[in-house]
Each structure stands twice: as structure tokens, then as C-alpha cells.
Amino acid sequence: MTAKKKNRFVQCLPFYLMALPGIIYLICNNFMPLYGMLLAFKRLDVRKGIFGSDWVGFDNFKFLFSSKTAFTIIRNTILYNLAFIILGTAIAVALAILLNEIRSKKFAKFYQSVLLIPYLISWVLASYLAYAFLAQDVGLINSVLRFFGGQNINWYSTQKYWPFILFFVYMWKGVGYMLIIYYSSIVSISAEYFEAATIDGATKWQQIKSITLPLIKSTVITMVILNLGRIANSDFGLFYQIPRNSGALYGVTQTIDVYVYNALMNNNDFAMSAAAAVFQSVVGFVFILVANAVVKRVSKQDALF
Amino acid sequence: MTIKSKDTAKWQVISHTVLMIFALCALIPFLLLLSASFSDENSVMTLGYSIIPHKFSMDAYTYIATRWADIGRSYLMTILVTIVGTGLSMIITGMFAYTLSMDFVPGVKLMNFLCIFTMLFSGGVVGSYYIWSNVFHIRDTLAALIFPNLMMNAFNVILVKNYYQNSIPAALREAARIDGCSEFGIFWRIVMPLSVPINATIGLMTGLAYWNDWTNGLYYLTERNGSQYYTIQLMLNRISQNITWLASAAQGSGVTTGSVPTTTSRMAIGVIGLLPVLIAYPFLQKYFVKGITVGAVKE
Numbered sequence: 001m002t003a004k005k006k007n008r009f010v011q012c013l014p015f016y017l018m019a020l021p022g023i024i025y026l027i028c029n030n031f032m033p034l035y036g037m038l039l040a041f042k043r044l045d046v047r048k049g050i051f052g053s054d055w056v057g058f059d060n061f062k063f064l065f066s067s068k069t070a071f072t073i074i075r076n077t078i079l080y081n082l083a084f085i086i087l088g089t090a091i092a093v094a095l096a097i098l099l100n101e102i103r104s105k106k107f108a109k110f111y112q113s114v115l116l117i118p119y120l121i122s123w124v125l126a127s128y129l130a131y132a133f134l135a136q137d138v139g140l141i142n143s144v145l146r147f148f149g150g151q152n153i154n155w156y157s158t159q160k161y162w163p164f165i166l167f168f169v170y171m172w173k174g175v176g177y178m179l180i181i182y183y184s185s186i187v188s189i190s191a192e193y194f195e196a197a198t199i200d201g202a203t204k205w206q207q208i209k210s211i212t213l214p215l216i217k218s219t220v221i222t223m224v225i226l227n228l229g230r231i232a233n234s235d236f237g238l239f240y241q242i243p244r245n246s247g248a249l250y251g252v253t254q255t256i257d258v259y260v261y262n263a264l265m266n267n268n269d270f271a272m273s274a275a276a277a278v279f280q281s282v283v284g285f286v287f288i289l290v291a292n293a294v295v296k297r298v299s300k301q302d303a304l305f
Numbered sequence: 306m307t308i309k310s311k312d313t314a315k316w317q318v319i320s321h322t323v324l325m326i327f328a329l330c331a332l333i334p335f336l337l338l339l340s341a342s343f344s345d346e347n348s349v350m351t352l353g354y355s356i357i358p359h360k361f362s363m364d365a366y367t368y369i370a371t372r373w374a375d376i377g378r379s380y381l382m383t384i385l386v387t388i389v390g391t392g393l394s395m396i397i398t399g400m401f402a403y404t405l406s407m408d409f410v411p412g413v414k415l416m417n418f419l420c421i422f423t424m425l426f427s428g429g430v431v432g433s434y435y436i437w438s439n440v441f442h443i444r445d446t447l448a449a450l451i452f453p454n455l456m457m458n459a460f461n462v463i464l465v466k467n468y469y470q471n472s473i474p475a476a477l478r479e480a481a482r483i484d485g486c487s488e489f490g491i492f493w494r495i496v497m498p499l500s501v502p503i504n505a506t507i508g509l510m511t512g513l514a515y516w517n518d519w520t521n522g523l524y525y526l527t528e529r530n531g532s533q534y535y536t537i538q539l540m541l542n543r544i545s546q547n548i549t550w551l552a553s554a555a556q557g558s559g560v561t562t563g564s565v566p567t568t569t570s571r572m573a574i575g576v577i578g579l580l581p582v583l584i585a586y587p588f589l590q591k592y593f594v595k596g597i598t599v600g601a602v603k604e
Contacts, residue, residue, distance in 0.1 A: 012411065014488035015404040019416060022401025025457050029433065030423040032440065036432025050435065095327065098320040107321070113590055114328040117335070120582050120593070122517035124541045128575035129334035131545070132341055132354050138568050140337055143353030172330060177597055184598045198309070204316045236520060244545070260430050265524065270431065277429030285426045305421045 037281070040274035060275040069259065073276070077255040080163075080239075081231045084170055089224055091171060092178035093216070097208055099179065100186045112183070116176035123237025126173060130242050134165070157248035166253065169242050170235075178223075185219040186212055222295055222302040229291030232256065232284040256280045335579070342366070342573035346566035354572070364566045365573035375540070376577060383536040386450045387515040394456045394511045395504055401457070402465035403492050420459045434524055447534050449525035455514055461507045464599060468503040469496065506596045509589060516582070541578050544571065 035050065040060055042053040064070050095115075102108040118126070133140045134155040142152045155161060193211050202210070234255035243253040245262070254262075256276055263273035288304075296303040333356065341354040345362035352359050369376065404410065405417055428436075433453060443449045473496055481491045497504070522539040526532070535543065586593075 008411070015407055015410045016412075018400035018489065018492065019404035021397040022404075022457060022462070023416065023419070025397060026419060026423060026459075028436070028441070029453065029456070030427065031419075032436045033428025033432030034426075035428075036435040037428050039431060039435060046439075049439070095324065098323050101316045101320040102324070103317060107324075111324040111328055112594070113586075114331050115324075116590070116593065117583075117586065118331055120513065120517075120586060121579060122519060122538050122541075124519050124538050124545065125575060125578055127545060128541065128572070128578075129338055132334065132337045132572060135354070135568075138349055138353045140354050140356070143355065146353075172334075175327065176331070180594055180597045201309075203312050241542075241545075257430070261523075264431055264434060270435075274429075274431040277431040281427055281429045288425050304424060 037274070037278050039270055040278040042271075044270040056271075060271040061279070064272055064275045064279075069254075070276075072251060073254050073256050073259045076239075076252065077234050077257075078231055080166065080170075080234065080255065081227070083163075083167055084174075085224055085227045085231075087167070088171060088174065088178065089220060089227075092175055093182050093220060095175065095179050096182035096186055096216075097212055099183050100212070101204065112176070112180065114176075115179055118173045119177045121173075123235075123241040126169065126237070127241035127244060130165075130169060131244070156244060156246045159249055159252045162243060162249055162252045166238065166242060170238055173238075181223065182216060182219065185216045189215050218299040218302075221298050225291045225295050225298070226302075226304075229288035230284065231287055232280045234258075236261065338572050338575050338579070342569060342576045344569055346569050349568050354568075362569070365569035368566055368570050369573050369577065376537075376574075378533075379535050379537045379540045382450075382534060383516060383538070386447070386518075386536055387512055390451045390455060390515040391508055391512040393451070394461075395508050398457050398461050398465055398507070399497065399500070399504070400492065402462050403469060403496060405462065405466045406469040420462055424459045430524075438525060444525050445527055445531040445534075449531070450518070450521050450534060450536065451515075453521050453525065455511070455518060455521070461511070464507060465500070465503055468500060472503075473499050502595075503599075505592055506599055509592045510596045513593075537578050541574060544574055 038050050039053075041055060041057060042050065043056050044050070045053045099108055099111060102111070131139070136142065136152065136154055136156070139155070141155070145151065145153065153161070155165075189212065193215075194207055197207050197211060234257050236257040239253055239255045239258045240261065243249045245258070246253075256279075260273045260277050260280070263269040263276065292304050336356055337354060340356055340358050341349065342365050343361055343363065344354070344358040344365075345360035346364055348358075348360040348362075401416075401420075405413060405420070407413060427433075437443045437449070437453050441452075443452065477495055477499075478491055481495055482488075486494070517538060518536075519538040519542050522531070522534070522536065523542065526534055526539065528543070532543075
């Protein structure tokens with residue numbers, strides 16, 4: 001019996017060896033940082049390390065949540081995500097339906113290709129492009145405003161425009177990606193449905209309402225729920241690079257991720273940044289579990305696990 | 306019949322109009338960047354950036370050419386990081402996924418769980434910053450650009466695992482095993498060659514992530530001791546915060562900051578950073594599309 005067991009282990013040894021680099025990487029990159037989360041409950045003394053530092057219980061969290069910043073960053077993270085999920089999905093689905101109506105294959109490919117270009121560039125470069133529009137003295141928008149006799153707007157220090165700017169930039173960069181997802185879902189609908197409907201005299205609008213939308217519903221719902229599962233996370237690049245980390249804009253641009261970065265790297269405040277990061281991880285965990293459970297009910301094969 | 310064709314025509318018009326507007330919105334920023342980089346510094350100072358240059362000039366590029374040593378080095382660094390990172394990533398992802406696809410190996414369930422757990426719960430930025438910098442001492446080394454976060458993710462592992470299970474016949478592996486081929490040999494000589502489609506897809510997405518990454522450098526490279534490892538993105542990031550950085554980074558070049566065409570060379574450096582992606586895009590476009598659809602809806 002033991003010989004058999006040993007034999008089996010020898011047989012499986014190559015597989016364990018092949019998995020080893022991956023497992024080591026997961027331990028270093030994903031599991032050891034879990035231990036780093038203890039920082040949120042300690043007052044870090046670098047000489048003593050995480051383990052030796054003094055416990056402070058939930059003091060860091062109390063301090064974080066008694067500040068006004070906590071409310072701002074949580075509100076910003078959630079509201080932007082909701083806007084992106086609701087409006088963003090609606091726009092992307094509408095575009096995908098329109099793209100599917102295009103008869104010319106060449107044009108369809110052209111639109112798809114062009115809309116994907118912004119997705120491929122880094123957020124740093126995206127911030128260069130945004131700067132060309134928004135720069136105080138030389139930006140295109142201010143030149144146009146001046147041309148029509150208006151006043152320069154100091155974009156990088158006026159909060160009220162930023163929810164729109166950020167939404168616009170988000171769509172600009174991400175719509176090509178979402179378009180491809182929904183378009184591929186529409187393309188996979190059997191052409192027979194549309195042919196039959198056309199013969200029966202259905203208009204395009206009727207076909208969209210009664211064929212396309214119902215048949216891509218499960219893809220859309222799945223994507224929405226998975227995105228809701230990530231509602232505590234924000235795209236660091238969008239919220240850090242596009243406003244150029246301008247302090248005057250923090251009220252409407254700072255999300256949890258940006259706060260964590262600034263607290264950690266600029267203020268060296270391990271306590272506050274760790275508390276915010278742990279809060280984000282825990283909330284994110286709860287949301288993604290719920291989201292996955294819901295997806296499982298809607299369309300089983302799209303669930304994460 | 307006429308009603309029907311009218312309906313069709315109407316939808317053609319609507320679709321083309323809306324998509325054309327979106328396509329223009331996608332392209333205009335790039336045009337503006339390009340035009341600004343070819344503008345005369347003085348005309349930009351008075352009239353601002355414009356979609357078509359008020360006055361054409363190559364000054365920005367001539368200035369940047371004097372800084373070619375720095376730019377060239379950061380390009381090489383980007384290429385190095387992308388190739389090494391993507392290569393390592395594909396190998397460890399492929400091998401790990403291969404083991405996970407073997408249901409009969411004891412412990413695979415546990416490994417699977419560990420893998421999926423990382424998708425659900427993460428230690429967050431602070432935990433990983435602390436570990437990478439204080440335990441592995443990765444700060445101000447080239448490894449900082451390669452190892453944290455980007456190298457392997459559970460999602461890709463699962464995609465590859467599913468591909469192995471669904472698209473590679475078990476009979477092939479059995480035959481090779483009977484012929485005396487080792488497990489590693491089977492993986493390397495049979496499974497890998499048959500997995501070109503999935504490898505191309507995730508390899509491209511991983512490569513893009515490495516090429517565009519600037520966050521690892523932001524966290525782990527200090528300007529004082531790590532700037533020799535700056536990739537093109539990190540250089541762009543640095544210049545975006547301080548346009549005079551490029552001028553001050555190189556000493557003894559004979560160019561003083563006073564004569565630097567700052568507003569236009571800022572845009573020119575953006576164009577330089579953009580160029581490789583735009584050149585490669587037409588050739589890789591269909592793989593990007595594939596990568597997005599595969600990643601979005603698990604097969």
C-alpha cells in the first residue's frame with residue numbers, strides 16, 4: 001500500500017515540479033502581502049518589522065473613518081463606479097448594436113479598430129493627450145474659449161468639471177474594449193432569427209428590442225454584476241494620471257486607490273494607507289462573493305468559480 | 306418593400322453617424338498631440354495647441370534628438386522588461402496551468418483553490434509594497450519592473466488550463482507517455498506547440514501590460530537611485546511632472562533649460578512614446594480582439 005502510494009508520488013512528481021514556480025510566485029506576490037495587512041492593526045516601527053511592531057487594534061481605522069477624507073474617497077470610488085457601470089454599459093451596448101447594423105464589412109472593421117486604439121495606450125500617455133486639451137495657457141479648449149471671447153478656465157484646479165472629464169476619459173479609453181465584448185455577443189446570435197423576423201415584416205427597431213437585446217441580456221448582466229463585484233476598486237491610472245494628482249481636485253478625483261498611494265508614498269503613512277487598503281480588500285471580497293453567487297444564478301458558465 | 310428599405314437606410318445613416326462621431330473622438334486627441342509636437346514653440350505660446358499647426362516646426366524633435374541617449378536607453382529598458390517579463394510569465398503560467406489540468410494528481414484541488422482565492426481577496430497595495438520592498442528588497446532594481454503583480458495572474462492560469470482541458474486531446478498525451486516521453490517533454494514538445502492560439506492571446510495581453518506599466522516604477526524606483534531603470538512610460542511620467550527633468554538629467558550637453566521648447570517637446574516625447582504601439586497595432590489587431598473576447602467570457 002505504501003509502496004503504491006510512493007509510486008504514485010513519483011509518478012506525479014514532474015507535475016509538482018512544473019507547478020512549483022507558479023506556486024512560489026503566488027506565495028510571494030499574493031499570499032505574503034496578506035501578512036502585510038497586519039500593518040493596519042499596528043503602529044509600524046521599521047526596525048522591529050511587522051511582527052515586532054506594537055498592536056494598536058482598530059485605532060488606525062477609527063482615525064481613518066473619523067476624518068472627512070474617508071467619506072470622500074469611498075463616495076468617489078462608489079459613485080464613479082456606478083456611473084461607469086450604468087452609463088458606460090448602456091453606451092457600449094448601444095454602440096455594439098449600431099456596429100452590428102453596419103452593412104459594409106470594411107467600415108465595421110474600421111470603427112472597431114479605431115475605437116480600440118485608446119485602450120492600448122498607457123494612462124501616462126492618456127494624461128499627455130488630456131493635457132493637450134486642458135492645459136491652462138496652451139490647451140486646446142482654453143484657446144477655443146478665448147477665440148470666442150471667453151475666459152481661460154483653470155481646469156486642473158476647478159473641481160466642478162472633473163466628474164464629467166473623468167467619465168469622458170473613461171469612456172474614451174474603455175469603450176472600444178466594451179464594444180468588442182458586446183459586439184461579439186451580438187455576432188454570435190444566429191442570423192436565422194433576423195431573417196425570419198425580416199420576412200415577417202419586423203422593423204429594425206423591433207428586431208433590436210425582441211431579438212438582440214433579449215439574447216445578449218445574460219452577457220450584459222454578467223458583465224454588470226462582475227463589475228459591481230469590483231465596486232470598491234478604482235482604476236489608479238485614471239484617477240491619478242488624468243487629474244495629474246492635483247491636490248485642488250482631490251475632493252472629486254481622489255478614490256481609495258489614489259488615497260492609499262498618496263498616504264503611503266508621499267506621506268509615508270503606513271497606518272492610514274494600510275487601514276484604507278484593508279477596508280478596500282474586505283469590502284471588495286464581500287462584494288465579489290455576492291456578485292459571483294448572483295452570476296451563478298444568471299448564467300452558470302460565466303461564474304468565476 | 307419600400308418601407309423596409311427605408312428602414313434599413315435609416316439605420317445605416319444613424320449607425321454611421323454615431324460611430325463616426327465616436328471614431329473621431331477617439332482619434333482627435335492623437336492628432337492634437339501630433340500637431341502640437343510639430344508646432345513652433347512661440348506660436349504655441351501665443352495661440353495654444355491646435356489640431357493643425359499654426360506654424361510648422363521640427364524644433365521639438367531636434368531638441369529631443371539631443372536627449373536621444375536617455376530616450377534610447379529607456380526604450381531598451383522597456384523592450385528588455387517586456388520580453389523577459391512576458392517570457393517568464395508564459396512559461397510559469399503554462400506549466401502551472403498544465404498541472405492544474407491534471408485532475409488525478411493529488412493536491413490539484415488545493416492548488417486550484419489557492420489560485421482562485423487570489424482573484425477574490427488581495428492583500429492590497431500596502432501589503433504588497435511592504436513585502437516586495439522590505440522582505441525581497443526589490444527597490445531600485447530591475448526586478449522591480451518585472452516581478453510585482455504583472456508576472457502571473459490567476460485569471461490567465463484558468464484560461465490556459467481550460468484550453469488544455471478542452472482543446473488538447475488526452476489521447477495524444479497518453480500516446481506520448483506510452484512511447485516513453487517524460488511529462489516535461491510532453492508539456493514542452495506536444496502541449497506547448499498545440500497551444501499557440503491561447504499563448505499568443507495571453508502573451509500579447511501580458512506584453513501590453515508590461516509595455517504600458519508605470520505603477521511598479523512609481524512604487525519601487527526612487528528617482529535618485531532607480532532612474533537608470535526608467536522605461537519609456539516612467540520617463541514620460543517623470544517628464545509630465547517636470548518638463549525640465551530631461552534637460553537636467555543629462556549634464557554637459559550644452560543645452561540650457563532656457564532654450565528648451567518645453568510646451569512642444571512635451572508633446573513630441575508623447576509621440577515618441579506612442580509610436581511603437583501605433584506601428585505594431587495593425588499587425589496585432591486581430592489578436593487583441595481575440596484576447597479581449599477570450600478574457601471577458603470564459604470558454
